[in-house]
Amino acid sequence: MSHSSPxxxxxxxxxxxxFQIIFESDTRSGKVFDIVLISVIILSVSIVFLDSVPHxxxxxxxxxxxxxxVFTLIFTVEYALRIWCLDRxxxxxxxxxxxxxxxxxxxxxxxxxxxxxxxxxxxRIMRVLRLFRVLRLxxxxxxxxxxxxxxxxxxxxxLLFLTAVLSIITVFGSLIYLIEPPEAGFTSIPKALYWAxxxxxxxxxxxxxxxxxxxxxxxxxxxxxxxxxLAVPTGVFSAEVIRAxxxxxxxxxxxxxxxxxxxxxxxxxxxxxxxxxxxxxxDPRLKEDNVDQDK
Numbered sequence: 132m133s134h135s136s137p138x139x140x141x142x143x144x145x146x147x148x149x150f151q152i153i154f155e156s157d158t159r160s161g162k163v164f165d166i167v168l169i170s171v172i173i174l175s176v177s178i179v180f181l182d183s184v185p186h187x188x189x190x191x192x193x194x195x196x197x198x199x200x201v202f203t204l205i206f207t208v209e210y211a212l213r214i215w216c217l218d219r220x221x222x223x224x225x226x227x228x229x230x231x232x233x234x235x236x237x238x239x240x241x242x243x244x245x246x247x248x249x250x251x252x253x254x255r256i257m258r259v260l261r262l263f264r265v266l267r268l269x270x271x272x273x274x275x276x277x278x279x280x281x282x283x284x285x286x287x288x289x290l291l292f293l294t295a296v297l298s299i300i301t302v303f304g305s306l307i308y309l310i311e312p313p314e315a316g317f318t319s320i321p322k323a324l325y326w327a328x329x330x331x332x333x334x335x336x337x338x339x340x341x342x343x344x345x346x347x348x349x350x351x352x353x354x355x356x357x358x359x360x361l362a363v364p365t366g367v368f369s370a371e372v373i374r375a376x377x378x379x380x381x382x383x384x385x386x387x388x389x390x391x392x393x394x395x396x397x398x399x400x401x402x403x404x405x406x407x408x409x410x411x412x413x414d415p416r417l418k419e420d421n422v423d424q425d426k
Contacts, residue, residue, distance in 0.1 A: 146215065146216045147216075147387070149212055149215070149216040150216040150217070150385075150387050152164050153209070153212060153213055153216065154213075154216075154385035154387075155385055168209065171202060171205055171206075174198075174202070175198075175199070175202040175206075178195055178198050178199060178202070179199075181195065182195040182199075199239060200239065203236055203239040203240070206232070206235055206236045207236050207240075209232075210232045210233065210236060213229075213232070216387075217387065217388060217389060218387060218388040218389075218406060219388040219389045219404045219406065220389075222388070222389030222391070222403060222404050223389050223391075226389070226391065278372065281368060281371035281372045281374075282368065282371075284371050284374075285367050285368055285370075285371040288367045289364055289367060289368075292363050292364055292367070296331070296360060299327075299331065299353075299356070299360075300324055300327040300328055300331060301324065301327075303327045303331075303349060303352075303353055304320065304323040304324040304326065304327035305320060305323065306349060307323050307326065307327065307341060307346055307349055307350075308320050308322075308323035310341070310343055310345050310346045310349070311323075311341050311342065311343060311346045312342070312343075315339070315340070315341060315342045315343075315346070316338070316339035316340070317339065317341075322339065325339070326339045326340075327353065330350055330353045330354060330357065331353050331356065331357045331360065332357060332361075333354060333357045333358060333361070335354075386401035386403070386404065386406050386408060387406055387407075387408070388401055388404045388405075388406030389401065389403055389404045389406070391403050391404075
């Protein structure tokens with residue numbers, strides 16, 4: 132049985148060209164597109180920063196608003212093109228970068244349907260959500276994928292480490308609450324836990340401090356313990372990064388079906404949606420289906 136395409140040959144070629152420009156970075160046009168898009172992302176985030184400064188907002192607020200809509204239109208068109216040129220757009224829309232792409236353009240369009248009597252909190256949330264555009268820069272850093280994989284592989288060790296840290300904080304916080312008088316600031320167990328977190332992380336705000344000798348001794352132990360604990364997650368993560376660098380076997384080939392990257396170098400089909408990865412050649416399975424149909 133043959134798989135007929137709903138697109139005409141001309142439109143299929145245009146979709147392929149668009150895919151190569153947007154998702155592939157090994158061509159001149161793809162590199163130019165990436166550089167332009169990175170520049171637009173940085174400019175849009177800078178506008179959000181500047182717009183949050185009161186005197187700049189009062190003087191250039193109208194220009195900032197115009198610039199924001201220009202950026203929103205650019206990102207909206209780019210998002211639509213990404214969906215249009217993929218064979219399986221829903222997979223991309225549900226992916227991490229697909230969700231980030233949608234979140235970065237939603238605030239401006241939502242502002243059109245929010246009632247005029249909206250609170251400042253709603254406006255502030257919409258402005259801050261635009262800063263998610265900076266996360267899109269991760270898509271253009273090949274090493275970023277390796278760091279994410281290292282975090283993923285070390286998640287159980289880090290989770291175990293966090294469990295141990297939370298246990299230490301709970302025990303020492305409860306002890307200090309029992310030992311210290313209320314006038315020292317330890318009026319509740321949550322307050323004591325806050326002090327334990329600040330002390331164990333060696334931040335030491337100083338807004339709450341033990342005043343009894345026993346409490347100060349416990350505080351000293353926690354400070355010393357904090358220096359030792361901070362090195363644990365760093366070592367775990369560093370070991371996974373080194374391991375990932377030694378065993379890196381992934382290519383930067385993007386899937387023309389869902390847009391996913393990070394396949395094995397010898398892979399011919401996408402690990403997520405099963406699409407043939409070489410967009411320049413035809414899927415051998417389609418040829419076999421055509422031959423069977425002719426017979």
